[in-house]
Every structure is written in C-alpha cells, then in structure tokens.
Amino acid sequence: MKLYYDLMSQPSRAVYIFMKTTKIPFEDCKVDLRNGxxxxxxxxxxxxxxLVPVIDDGGFKLTESVAILRYLSRKYNVADHWYPKDLKVQARVDEYLEWQHLNTRINCAMYFQHKFLRPKMFGTKVNExxxxxxxxxxxTTLEQFETIWLKNNKPFLCGDQISIADxxxxxxxxxxSMAGYDVYEGRPLLAAWYKRVKDILNPHYNEGHKVVQTVREKFGGVVPAAKL
Amino acid sequence: MKLYYDLMSQPSRAVYIFMKTTKIPFEDCKVDLRNGxxxxxxxxxxxxxxLVPVIDDGGFKLTESVAILRYLSRKYNVADHWYPKDLKVQARVDEYLEWQHLNTRINCAMYFQHKFLRPKMFGTKVNExxxxxxxxxxxTTLEQFETIWLKNNKPFLCGDQISIADxxxxxxxxxxSMAGYDVYEGRPLLAAWYKRVKDILNPHYNEGHKVVQTVREKFGGVVPAAKL
Known part of the structure; x- marks a missing residue:
C-alpha cells in the first residue's frame, strides 16, 4: 500500500494520521506540492x-480522501467506531462526510488561500x-458545527465515538490557523471537541501537523485553542 | 419512508428517480423551494x-443526497450494480460521488445560478x-468526464454497469440546459453515456424532469442531446 501525500494538504493529513493511528502500514510517497x-x-x-492524497493498493489507485478513508476502514477492518457498519450509524457519518465538501472544506480552504496562500505564493495584494x-x-460553517453537529453536547460529530468524520x-x-485565525476562540463546544479528537489521535496528530506548525511560526499564525 | 424534495433541485431528482426506478415506496413530501x-x-x-432532499425513515431523518442514496441502496438491498458491495468496485463509485461535489455539482450549479436563476429571481443583470x-x-469538468471518467469507452462512470454515480x-x-447550454453538444462520449443512462432510468427519468422541461420551454432553454 503506497500513500501519495503532502502534509500541507489537509485531506492528506487526515489520511496519514488515520493510517498511523490505526496502524495501517504504508509506503511513504511524498509529493511536494510547492515544487509542483x-x-x-x-x-x-x-x-x-x-491532487493528493492517493493510495495505490497493489496497482489499484484510488483518489479522493473520503473514498480512501472508507476503503481503508473496510479493507483493514479497523475498530468499528471509525466507520460503523450499522446502517444508521454509518449513514450519520456519511452525512457529515458529504456535507463537508461544500462547507468545512471549501470555506476554510478558500479563506486560507485568499488570505494567506495566494498572496504569499504570487506576491499579490490581499483582496480584502x-x-x-x-x-x-x-x-456560518463554524456556527453550524456548534449549533447542529455538536448539538446536545454530542462528544463527536456523528455520535458517541470518534469516526473518520472527526x-x-x-x-x-x-x-x-496558518492565516492567523483561531476557529476555536469563543466556541467552547468546538474547542472541547477538538481537544477530545486530538487526545485520541496523538501523538500522530501533532506529528502530522509539524509542517503546519512551522508555517504558523514563520508567518505569524496562531496555535488553535492554545488556551485550552 | 418519507421523501422531502423539489424536482427543481438536481439532487432531489436523483433520489426521486432512483427510488422510482428501484421501486422503493415512499410518502411524497413536496417542498416548494420557490415559495420558500x-x-x-x-x-x-x-x-x-x-435543503432538500431529506428522507425520514420512521423518525430517522437523513440529509445529503449521496448519504441518502447509499442508505437506500443498503437498506433495500437493491440490485448490486447500483452501489456494489465489492470493496474495490464500491470504492470506484465512492470516488466519483466524492469528486462530484467540488466539480460537477458546484460548477454546473454556479453556471446555472449566475446565468439564469439569480437574474430571473432577483431581476438583476447577468454578470457576464x-x-x-x-x-x-x-x-473543465465536462472535459474531465470525457477524458478521465469515460476514458477507454467505459459505458458508465464507474464501470460496466450503471450506479448511483451515473x-x-x-x-x-x-x-x-435551462440556461440554454447543451453540455452534450460536441461531446460524443458524454452524449452516448447520457443516452445509456436515460434508457435505463426511463420512464422515471423523463417524468422526474418534467418541471425542468417546462422551465426550458418557458425561458428559451435547450433540450440536451436533442440530435441523438
């Protein structure tokens, strides 16, 4: 099993951290996006x-992080909570995985790209x-995390246990955070969720975010939920 | 099983046509988006x-069309080709289902909204x-359909048989098409695929698109692949 990835890419980090945490062995194939x-x-x-990430399972190449996380969960029969087999519980995880594309994913990525990445890469002025x-x-997306996904003090996005959605x-x-914005500031439910998720995924979570931390230190970013 | 939907919404149509084709019974709950x-x-x-569509399965409410299509396929154990149980074949279907959000879905919808829907609804000028x-x-998305998804004369997007991806x-x-653009014009592979998909899904495909056809007729739209 080969994993093609770059830890600056957030879906790459998700797959990398998931594989490390669930002890799925892989051949390390770094793809340096900055060098094209x-x-x-x-x-x-x-x-x-x-794009990254991609897995290559003995010649079977698969793209799209969500499809990859599902494939790995099923192939390696990881602990059920990651991607539950129960019809309804699985559907709840699917619901977030599908929702996030046009919400968490695009909105956070676009903010980061326009506030930080594009001006840094191309030397252009920030279009405020x-x-x-x-x-x-x-x-709006962040508010929906607190008022919908984590409503009623749900510990994780899709139920009582951590899943690939988290x-x-x-x-x-x-x-x-690399663009200087801490999404957890003033959002106690989201911050408590973040701590729970990190506690389960560490040490791999922090290890997978080393490069993010380096960028934060170099360019005036903030450490998320630092006061937690 | 209740289905909340509006046939002007493309994911609503997909769920509606899928349920009709696979004979999954549902209670009809129309949600008139135009009337808010x-x-x-x-x-x-x-x-x-x-948003629509939503299903309510005896109190279990589920949003997100892709999650809904997966749930229905599993719950009703529909013919395997719709959402194959084989690990790799299912992953191929998942790959398209995840890819489409930030490609087919957003790009076609944004073109339609900015060219047609918003100016019509709000009386604003088209921002050319x-x-x-x-x-x-x-x-770009349409080119990727022909050069990647349907490469090597694949009859359907994810394999030899029709799936929920199609x-x-x-x-x-x-x-x-409602905004006057025929995506099939000059794209023979895509047009042939469209015909195959419609042949399998009819009469429900045309029935589910009656309201689209009405809009086309009223506002100068085009019938897609009319010369086929």
Missing amino acids: EHFADEYAEINPFR KQVEQFFNRME VLAACELEQP | EHFADEYAEINPFR KQVEQFFNRME VLAACELEQP
Whole structure:
C-alpha cells in the first residue's frame, strides 16, 4: 500500500494520521506540492486530477480522501467506531462526510488561500473584500458545527465515538490557523471537541501537523485553542 | 419512508428517480423551494440546513443526497450494480460521488445560478464576467468526464454497469440546459453515456424532469442531446 501525500494538504493529513493511528502500514510517497511535483508527467498516471492524497493498493489507485478513508476502514477492518457498519450509524457519518465538501472544506480552504496562500505564493495584494466574503461563509460553517453537529453536547460529530468524520474535520479546521485565525476562540463546544479528537489521535496528530506548525511560526499564525 | 424534495433541485431528482426506478415506496413530501417552504419554522426540524432532499425513515431523518442514496441502496438491498458491495468496485463509485461535489455539482450549479436563476429571481443583470468564469470551470469538468471518467469507452462512470454515480451526474448535467447550454453538444462520449443512462432510468427519468422541461420551454432553454 503506497500513500501519495503532502502534509500541507489537509485531506492528506487526515489520511496519514488515520493510517498511523490505526496502524495501517504504508509506503511513504511524498509529493511536494510547492515544487509542483503533482504537475510532473509521471504524476498523471497516479492521479489525472493531479491532487493528493492517493493510495495505490497493489496497482489499484484510488483518489479522493473520503473514498480512501472508507476503503481503508473496510479493507483493514479497523475498530468499528471509525466507520460503523450499522446502517444508521454509518449513514450519520456519511452525512457529515458529504456535507463537508461544500462547507468545512471549501470555506476554510478558500479563506486560507485568499488570505494567506495566494498572496504569499504570487506576491499579490490581499483582496480584502473577497477575504471578508470567504470569512463570513466560514463563520456560518463554524456556527453550524456548534449549533447542529455538536448539538446536545454530542462528544463527536456523528455520535458517541470518534469516526473518520472527526479526523477529516479537525485537519480541515487547522488551515485558518496558518492565516492567523483561531476557529476555536469563543466556541467552547468546538474547542472541547477538538481537544477530545486530538487526545485520541496523538501523538500522530501533532506529528502530522509539524509542517503546519512551522508555517504558523514563520508567518505569524496562531496555535488553535492554545488556551485550552 | 418519507421523501422531502423539489424536482427543481438536481439532487432531489436523483433520489426521486432512483427510488422510482428501484421501486422503493415512499410518502411524497413536496417542498416548494420557490415559495420558500424550506425556510418555514417547521422545516428546521426536518433539515436544520434547510435543503432538500431529506428522507425520514420512521423518525430517522437523513440529509445529503449521496448519504441518502447509499442508505437506500443498503437498506433495500437493491440490485448490486447500483452501489456494489465489492470493496474495490464500491470504492470506484465512492470516488466519483466524492469528486462530484467540488466539480460537477458546484460548477454546473454556479453556471446555472449566475446565468439564469439569480437574474430571473432577483431581476438583476447577468454578470457576464462571473458567468464566464463559472462557464470555464464547467467546461473543465465536462472535459474531465470525457477524458478521465469515460476514458477507454467505459459505458458508465464507474464501470460496466450503471450506479448511483451515473444517476447523480445525469441529473446535475441537466441544469445548464435551462440556461440554454447543451453540455452534450460536441461531446460524443458524454452524449452516448447520457443516452445509456436515460434508457435505463426511463420512464422515471423523463417524468422526474418534467418541471425542468417546462422551465426550458418557458425561458428559451435547450433540450440536451436533442440530435441523438
């Protein structure tokens, strides 16, 4: 089993941390996005969409982090709570996994890209109006975490135990911290959830976020929920 | 089993057509989006995100069309090809289902909304520059259908047989037709795929698209792949 990834990519981190935590062995195939390795001719054979992460299971190449997390859970028969086999409990996990694409994923990523990544990469000025728009969308998503997903003091997003939904969400919510925004500030339910998730995923969670931490230190980011 | 839906919503149509085709009985709960029924107080109890479709299976409410299609496939044990139980074949279907959110879904919907829906609803002028941006993204997605998903003359998106991925994709690709754009024009592989999918899903496919056809006729839309 090969894993192609870059730890600057939040879905890559989710798959990496999940595999480390559940002790799924893999061959380490780093793809340096900053050096454009995903645009090399050879990489089209691995992923024609030129994204990470990708797994290659003896020639069976699979893209899309959510599909990968499901595949790994089933293939390695990991502890049931990660991706429950029960019809309804699984559907609840699926519900978050599908919801997040056009909410957590796009909103946090767009805020990060427009506030931080694009200006840094291309030397362009921050378009404050556009950033504000993405910020507001991200705020709506964060409010929905507290008022819908974690409603009634649910310990995890989809039930009483941690699932792949929590892993994916936590990694995504790290992204704005590099741009100086702590999503957990003033959101006690979300912050308590974050601590629970990290406690279960560590030491791999922190290890998988070393590069994120380096970027935060270098560019004036914030450590999320530092006061917890 | 109740189904809350509006046939103007493409994921609603996918679930509706799937249930009709696989003969899953449901109680018909129409939600009129144009009249804002999804913003009524009662609807927050059905879906706090105020979207359609939603199923209610004896009190178990589930949102997100992709999660719903998976749930229905498993609960009713429909013919295997719709959502295959084999690990790798299922992963291929999952791969499209996850990919489509930030590609087919968002790009076709944004083009439709900015070219057609918002100007019609709010009486605003079409922002041609923005429409062009969304059009170009949609074109990239459509090219990826032909060069990646349907590569090597694959009859369906994820293999030799129709799956829920094809149902979802076909319904999404109807949306631009209401804004006057035929996604199948000049794309023979995609057009042949569309015909195969419709042949299997009819008469329910056409029935589920009656309201789309009415909008096309009223506002100068085009019938997709009419020359086929």
